[in-house]
Amino acid sequence: MLSNSLAELDRRHLVHPVSSFRGHEARGVRVLTGAKGATVTDADGRQLIDGFAGLWCVNAGYGQESIVEAAAAQMRKLPYATGYFDLGAEAPIRLAAALADRAPGDLNHVYFTLGGSDAVDSTIRFVRYYWHSKGQPNRDQFISVAQGYHGSTTMGAGLTALPGFHEGFGVPYSWQHKISSHHLYRNPLGDDPQTVIDTSVAELRAKVAAIGEDRVAAFYVEPIQGSGGVLVPPNGWIKAMREACAEMGVLFVADEVITGFGRTGPLFACEDEGIVPDLMTVAKGLTSGYVPMGAVFMSDHVYETIADGAGAKAVGHGFTYSAHPVSAAVALEVLALYEGGLLENGRKAGARLMAGLETLRDHPLVGDVRGRGMLAAVELVTDKVAKTPIPAAMQPATRLFDRAWDQGLIVRSFAQGIFGYAPPLCCTMDEIDQIVERTRKVLDLTLDDPEIRAVLR
Helix, strand or coil, X not given: CHHHHHHHHHHHHCCCCCCCHHHHHHHCCCCEEEEEECEEEECCCCEEEECCHHHHCCCCCECCHHHHHHHHHHHHHCCCCCCHHHCCCHHHHHHHHHHHHHCCCCCCEEEEECCHHHHHHHHHHHHHHHHHHCCCCCCCEEEEECCCCCCCCHHHHHHCCCHHHCCCCCCCCCCEEEECCCXXXXXXXXXXXXXXXXXXXXXXXXXXXXXXXXXXXXXXXXXXXXXXXXXXXXXXXXXXXHHHHHHHCCEEEEECCCCCCCCCCCCCHHHHCCCCCCEEEECHHHCCCCCCCEEEEXXXXXXXXXXXXXXXXXXXXXXXCCCCHHHHHHHHHHHHHHHHHHHHHHXXXXXXXXXXXXXXXXXXXXXXXXXXXXCEEEEEEEECCCCEECCHHHCXXXXXXXXXXXXXXXXXXXXXXXXXXXXXXXXXXXXXXXXXXXXXXXXHHHHCCHHHHHHCC
């Protein structure tokens, strides 16, 4: 009765993110009531392995009592403190210092946001201010990568290169440009890594030249493209793009909202290729999703240029909840848990996850398996040679998500017929094995669908 009442209230009043309003009204809500470790419980008492850590974010796992205690202690002591008027609080100050100590290179300055989208939005403002401070206000053009995702604020959605975030919203803007994705599995140039790297660098240089070298402000990229389908670049791609930006004098912005905090192995994915971006965004794993928080890291030269350009004037960008002390206290404890064993467990679990998913390559429906650490994808096709995706008319995202749910597994199910995985770093090896086993069961059941059989080659 309670579940039914909640479902009706939800249908009448709660607008869900990135959903078909009418579709959700028809389907109804699945209510979650509890969670522990890597397992969530729904209103019917069913337990499911959360193979996607909420929304790529509950890296530390559910029910970590030390995180709850840190939040409660901070709430009792000082539930809020503004960062305006030169005021502050201990937790965000210590968090900024801790993050700067661990960030790549000279990313020594941290601006806190509420999440990933407004972190990206903040970088756009900081980048613009940077170039104004250098006396080059004409540098107002931005470049990102096809199939990339950089949030859902208006400006961030324009950098995002997924049509669903553009249609009906009047974005992207004319100053937001795209280059092709490195997507190896579906790259028209083939899957030779060096060819893809060389072509991407050449395309970036050509795009900058076409816009004007004195016009381009920044280049945005995810170390691994998340919402585009977990697209992993060839080794060396990120480094080559970083070096090209440095040569052209274009600011390089690494969007680590998904990849940060152990998701790919190290604390930050930029460490995988030893690069230092000019700016970097994080969120999600920063607080393990327990409370909202994101951050922008600025390199020394970006910070100093903005500071010198502003002089005695205030830099007119801020949020009421920037550097929130409760969120900062949570993030400090989450960081302690990562370094207390979760990062190491995540590396072991990630190796097991990738090895397990690789065993699915022989399945008739599996076209590609890709990933790094605890971030992975399995792409389904109906023809392995032609790489034909499951027809959109069959609604693969809904079909596959529902079937995985029925098997006790939560994964991201993309519209193209791709399973996305981002399990909590606390997963046991048995839970990783169950994720793989339940995925294989879903694939087998899907293979038995008459409409799937009809188009299988």
